Amino acid sequence: MPRAADVLLAALGLILAAPLLALAAVAIKLTSRGPVIYRQRRIGKDGAHFDLYKLRTMQLGADPVGVGTPVLAGDPRVTAAGRVLRRFSLDELPNLVNVLRGDMAIVLYTPRQRRRLEVKPGLTGWAQVNGRAGIPWEERIELDVWYVDHRSPGLDLRILGRTLRLLASGHGLYG
Secondary structure, eight states: OOHHHHHHHHHHHHHHHHHHHHHHHHHHHHHSSSOSEEEEEEEOGGGOEEEEEEEOOBOTTOOOSSTTOOOOTTOTTBOHHHHHHHHTTGGGTTHHHHHHHTSOEEEOOOOSGGGGGGSOOEEEOTTGGGTGGGSOHHHHHHHHHHHHHHOOHHHHHHHHHHHHHHHHHOTTSOO
16 A cells, blocks of 8 residues: 555544543543553564554553463453453554554565565454454464565555455454
């Protein structure tokens, strides 16, 4: 997807999501102590570091130990508000700020191993719509590689449509 489309969709998404973000911020503050926004250092295109923004869904200091660390259903680290935010992937909405900043794209362009650094990480992607967190990390990588080899505007639209259906159903959220 071209950068202009990413910026337009991210800006529109933030405008439409503003009321949800405000409600989420209040819920986070009422159910746990700590900041509303969670920042995580990530590696993006060409190995550049950036701060990924998410709504905080875990207790303060409960950061996962490594990439791909699963958060299982009933995980005690997840806050009351966090369970709802995760169920509908609302915790990812601040990623739209990363898209506006140019750190990420709307659709995930992650390839195998070091090839994943050739493109910007996305808000969604082929692996997310084909199993979400319910598939092993290695399989996610393979699905991402398939996407890199087959990406097109048509496939991006297909991914966006499937993403919306998954968000509505909650399917595949937990492994």
